[in-house]
Amino acid sequence: MIFVTVGTQFPFDRLIKAIDAAIIMGRIDQEVFAQTCCGSYRPRHFATADSLEKESFDAHIKRATAIVSHAGIGSITVAMAHAKPLLVMPRLKKYGEAVNDHQVEIARRFAEAGHLLLAEDEQQFLERITALPLFVPAKRFASPELVSHRVADYLNKITI
Numbered sequence: 001m002i003f004v005t006v007g008t009q010f011p012f013d014r015l016i017k018a019i020d021a022a023i024i025m026g027r028i029d030q031e032v033f034a035q036t037c038c039g040s041y042r043p044r045h046f047a048t049a050d051s052l053e054k055e056s057f058d059a060h061i062k063r064a065t066a067i068v069s070h071a072g073i074g075s076i077t078v079a080m081a082h083a084k085p086l087l088v089m090p091r092l093k094k095y096g097e098a099v100n101d102h103q104v105e106i107a108r109r110f111a112e113a114g115h116l117l118l119a120e121d122e123q124q125f126l127e128r129i130t131a132l133p134l135f136v137p138a139k140r141f142a143s144p145e146l147v148s149h150r151v152a153d154y155l156n157k158i159t160i
Helices: 013-024 054-063 073-081 102-112 122-128 144-159
Strands: 002-005 032-035 047-049 066-069 086-088
Touching (some): 002 013, 002 054, 013 032, 013 122, 032 054, 066 073, 073 086, 073 102, 086 102
Parallel strands (some): 032 047, 066 086
């Protein structure tokens, strides 16, 4: 089962439409369930819920063979914590999906590190969705020393 989450604050109809299209085109051949927030588009080819209680959300994450999401850091870290293959499509400002394009930068960095697959638009989504079942995300290792050095460097720059 592919579990789709768009977060809890804003709809992301563009992603939900892309999943419906992928199913119609035969690029997704397994069950899909989506948490869609308050979107206006109602998919025809998979089940949805506007929101899920934490227990239900966690159960869907555990059951999922893969996750599709917006590029919110919460969704990314949940998928990584459960070692689930993840395909993200960032929300974009030009479509009124976000106030800026911060999700693009987040997604690119995690994709470059091998933690997720990135689709920057609907065409890339249709290409990358077929790779999702075989994608093995790179493990992420904590690096507190590196973080502390970056914080120290930043603080030194702003205090000078």
